[in-house]
Amino acid sequence: MTLADRPPAAALVFRTLLAHGPLTRAEVGRRTGLSPGAVTKVATPLLADGWITELGRPAVEKATGRPATLVAVRAERARLIGVKITGDELIGVLTDLTARPLATRRAELGSRDVGAVVLAVARLVAALRTQAGAGPESTEPEDAEPEDAERGGGVHGLGVTVSGDVDGRTGTVAYSPFLDWRRVPLARLVESATGVPTLIENDVRALTVAEQWFGAGVGLSSFALVTVGAGIGAGLSIGGRVVSGARGVAGEIGHLPVGGGDRVCTCGNTGCVEAVASTHAITDQARRATGDPGLTMRDAVRRAHDGDPAVRAVFARAGRAMGRALASVANLVGPERIIISGEGVASYDLYADQIRQTFAAHAFGAAADCDILVRPLPFEEWARGGAAVAAQQLFAPGA
Ligand SMILES: [Zn+2]
Incomplete structure (x- = not known):
């Protein structure tokens, strides 16, 4: 099963565990509105493919008072990259699945021309991969789907963030005043230049996702x-x-x-x-x-x-x-x-x-x-927001 073939409930469970985990299955059900049977149906293949894991220490289930196993995402299961584009610089961060930074890097932009910026993003992504030694993960279960990460050289997703009117659903920068871009199909251009599945998001919105997930x-x-x-x-x-x-x-x-x-x-x-x-x-x-x-x-x-x-x-x-x-x-x-x-x-x-x-x-x-x-936040934290958005969208339908 590829990432995008998973049922919508998988995206919901996965996102809930990313943002709020570790949780018991019952807590996942309460937070998502899914029945216990539906949670188990979704969690079983995610466990088998190593996306989530059961933690050894049991928690006491609030509703029943019985011990219950906690489930959490496996941080090392995937690597993601977030890139923030400013008017004169790129800021990149390579993270694990929980958006924990493993490598960071900046690159100056010599030009705001779309082609030049896309090329600079591709170079930054390559440099981050080298810096972090991001090859395909060696501990993947044998039946795990390899295609997305192999295509991206060990990186499962790339979130690129830009200021301005950014439509993440179509992958288009409608208008970015600082770059002087209009109607730029940035996600498609970056994805073909890097080989990594790419989404784009408004930079402030991506930082908001990061603050919601692991900030103030x-x-x-x-x-x-x-x-x-x-x-x-x-x-x-x-x-x-x-x-x-x-x-x-x-x-x-x-x-x-x-x-x-x-x-x-x-x-x-x-x-x-x-x-x-x-x-x-x-x-x-x-x-x-x-x-x-x-x-x-x-x-x-x-x-x-x-x-x-x-x-x-x-x-x-x-x-x-x-x-x-x-x-x-x-x-x-x-x-x-x-x-x-x-x-x-x-x-x-x-x-x-x-x-x-x-x-x-x-x-x-x-x-x-x-x-x-x-709250002062360095641009690396903004870039981390791009990785967080990419992690949340890993299982999104049509990803
Ligand atoms: Zn105005």
């Missing part, structure tokens, strides 16, 4: 991950699912129109949060405020720390726009927590007060009690 979102019924940097985006996890939108777009808080009408956004509109609070927008406004056209973001941060009132006002405005955007998220979704991450958190102290004050002023009722957590 573990165990929360809902949370929002807001990333501040070259762009401003959000991933929304509601009821244990990361919202992907009916047409691939969701959580685009950078384009909420709360920034004021005097600045034009990368999307062409005015008033977007991103037009006043992205790193580009802050740099641009600081240049205008100081009359120094060569000013960098680092210079702006230094000047603000030195007390330059014009530059401090730029950060303050960014903070107020962010605070309104976060309040909008809290009012619409009511998350338990909002996690703020991205390169922009390096200068968070310069607008933290404005964010918190504006958030408190605009969050409605109990939505204001939402926990706000600032």
Whole structure:
């Protein structure tokens, strides 16, 4: 049986064990809504093929009080690669099935041309495989299906993440402003260049999957991950699912129109949060405020720390726009927590007060009690999100 031939229930059980395991079979049934018979029917071939394993130590089953065996995914059963593409760099990580990193690597992008980027991804994937010595696994049971991993040189799946309007279902980047790409069939191009089964995902959504699975979102019924940097985006996890939108777009808080009408956004509109609070927008406004056209973001941060009132006002405005955007998220979704991450958190102290004050002023009722957590995450963690998405989709129908 190939991965994609397995019944949909297999994908459900496997994903549940990935995100919440180890679990007893009864707990898997409760979490998936499958009957005990259906869980056993799905788990037996997964056990036989070495995708999941029974742990030696029994747990006491809550419902019956009887000892029950825990089942868990076998981390070493598969290797996955996640790659994040930024405007000027690739960040890659090779992981085991539980998205634990085994090797990481970065590569500069000389060009944003689609062909050049695809070639660079293929080189990065090859280098990661060499670095980790990722040959076909030697401990596979003899009847395991070898085709996917053999085709990918020991790697079962590749998750490539890009900012912008990314349709994971069709494998197409509809629009990525930083790469200046439109309608790029990226999954197909990368898969044929690497030989590894490939899916693509919006980079913030992939990071949200990682936070939900093994980060600051573990165990929360809902949370929002807001990333501040070259762009401003959000991933929304509601009821244990990361919202992907009916047409691939969701959580685009950078384009909420709360920034004021005097600045034009990368999307062409005015008033977007991103037009006043992205790193580009802050740099641009600081240049205008100081009359120094060569000013960098680092210079702006230094000047603000030195007390330059014009530059401090730029950060303050960014903070107020962010605070309104976060309040909008809290009012619409009511998350338990909002996690703020991205390169922009390096200068968070310069607008933290404005964010918190504006958030408190605009969050409605109990939505204001939402926990706000600032959490720097390196790009390797974003890439790991790509591997996590690839792991979750291993058994997806049509994978
Ligand atoms: Zn915009």
